[in-house]
Amino acid sequence: MQLKNDLLLRAALGQPTERTPVWLMRQAGRILPEYRAVRERLSGFKELVETPELAAEVTIQPVDLLDVDAAIIFSDILVVPEAMGCTYEMIEKRGPIFPKTVKTAADVASMRIADPHEHLGYVLDAIKVTKRELNGRVPLIGFAGAPWTIFAYMVEGSGSKTFSHARKMLYEDPELSHTLLQKITATTIAYLQAQVEAGADLIQIFDSWAGILPPAHYKEFSYRYISEICKALPNIPVTIFAKGAFFAMADFAQLDCQVIGLDWNMNVQETRQIIGDNKTLQGNLDPCALYNDFAGVERETKKMLDAFGGDRHIANLGHGVYPDTDPEKVKCFIQTVKEYSQR
């Protein structure tokens, strides 16, 4: 199926574009009243994630309502640990909890390398339904968590400011840590390849907890597995978004990937220098900039666009949009990118 709007893919591959493409991390979600209406009819978050027709509906909402240049499949990075045998619960207003965590060698041994068709078929079905319903309007982004971020949740058992249990395991038992990371990596590679077969047009890897590791640990326990994943996806554009990993950018320049995501702490010019001209950069407006009045949103968005300078840029926030953001401000951000970046 020929895409009617392929700006995202051309920008990812470094081909010329008429303007800068724009989408938002977490665009499908609580900022939209239409999302909350679907969600309220259901038993919870998981029912939405696990019902392909509903997941497709909320995936497409931001395309209809916000006019973004890409859809991202509505799911969660935590479906991967669940497929491996570590189930999660999503607690309203608190976040994810894992009733059973991974602590011992026996726990690690009990985790399976999941077959995506057997254990994550609902995501693959959601991708197929979404592709059919999008009918080529915009590309569909597939995603997964980076192995380190998934490891952090499996060992910690919930979100955390420090993930100190997970980080402790890297010091106490590096070998066992690698065994678990290898299983997560194998599952993730098969899962992402299956997403591509199901119709995903670009893949994004979220390393949300990159920034809490010391650089040497990051290289040993996160970067090498991200690098393996990139090598396993040779025929599709890949974006690596590693929050807080400014110290790893020289390594990221060497990855077999097309796009690097920047959070709002990162200096755009410095990062461009380190990454070089062979990759596209994505980001990086502070999500809090959308709490400005409309004139402020426009001003901050233009400043951000000026910093990237147009070429090889995909406009986005520096992390997911905050749930209490006014959707009209999100639209203002999107329209400003579209008008101001016209070439």
Ligand SMILES: Cc1c2[nH]c(c1CCC(=O)O)Cc1[nH]c(c(CCC(=O)O)c1C)Cc1[nH]c(c(CCC(=O)O)c1C)Cc1[nH]c(c(C)c1CCC(=O)O)C2
């Ligand atoms: C760390 C992480 C998670 N999930 C994800 C990450 C990586 C990105 C990041 O760093 O933010 C990824 C994710 N989660 C969700 C998406 C949907 C697609 C999109 O970007 O629009 C994506 C890409 C839906 C979701 N995932 C979650 C929601 C909110 C739950 C709800 O709607 O009831 C949504 C829309 C829940 C979730 N899921 C997770 C947490 C910590 C939470 C609770 C915090 C929160 O509520 O925002 C884990």
